[in-house]
Amino acid sequence: MLIACQKTINEQLITKQEMKDKFITLKSTAVPLSVENIDTDQIIPARFLKATTREGFGDNLFRDWRYDSSNNPIKEFVLNQSKYSGKILVGGKNFGCGSSREHAAWAIYDYGFRVVISSFFADIFKNNALNNGLLPLVVSDKFLKGLFETIVVNPQTEVIVDLENQKVSADGITEGFEINKYKKTCMINGYDDIDYLLSLNSEIRAFDLVHS
Numbered sequence: 001m002l003i004a005c006q007k008t009i010n011e012q013l014i015t016k017q018e019m020k021d022k023f024i025t026l027k028s029t030a031v032p033l034s035v036e037n038i039d040t041d042q043i044i045p046a047r048f049l050k051a052t053t054r055e056g057f058g059d060n061l062f063r064d065w066r067y068d069s070s071n072n073p074i075k076e077f078v079l080n081q082s083k084y085s086g087k088i089l090v091g092g093k094n095f096g097c098g099s100s101r102e103h104a105a106w107a108i109y110d111y112g113f114r115v116v117i118s119s120f121f122a123d124i125f126k127n128n129a130l131n132n133g134l135l136p137l138v139v140s141d142k143f144l145k146g147l148f149e150t151i152v153v154n155p156q157t158e159v160i161v162d163l164e165n166q167k168v169s170a171d172g173i174t175e176g177f178e179i180n181k182y183k184k185t186c187m188i189n190g191y192d193d194i195d196y197l198l199s200l201n202s203e204i205r206a207f208d209l210v211h212s
Helices: 002-015 103-111 123-131 141-153 181-189 193-199 201-211
Strands: 025-028 030-033 088-091 115-118 135-138 159-162 167-170 173-176
Touching: 030 141, 088 141, 103 123, 115 141, 123 135, 123 181, 141 167, 141 173, 181 193
Parallel strands: 030 088, 088 115, 115 135
Antiparallel strands: 025 159, 159 167, 167 173
């Protein structure tokens, strides 16, 4: 069993591409989407789920909120307002509710966001996000409210997400956040689950030598 596992790991080491998107500290402006109960069907409508790869979903992120029936951009929607940009999306409470589609996390990531901040995430969306390099950052209702207000007043507000120390700050206000230890390790190192296994190659090799 261990020999087979070692063989698989060695093969993966040869073929695995360079790990990417390490996340330690992110400093960015943010996009405020102050809507509660944003469900996954709004994040990425079901009619766009036909693709089997992760690329391209960002084009249809919030499709029915971004465009009208004639495919013209809806000026009032926040993603169509040039004053807002950045790698951080700030959403209302209960973000990612609804169906369990992993495509929702794919779409947000593919659009260019690396963090979603909210006071509550649906559990399945939260896990899907973490599995795809997207950080679902939970803050208090008070912090979230203040963050929305700050960004609206000054869209150039820089939000700092310090994953290593598990802190988020903006406009001089800082708050801590929780994250699964394993997922934190994966994000900091740019690992997916296979990468993490590969990182244990030397330990597995040593164990195999002792017990073979």
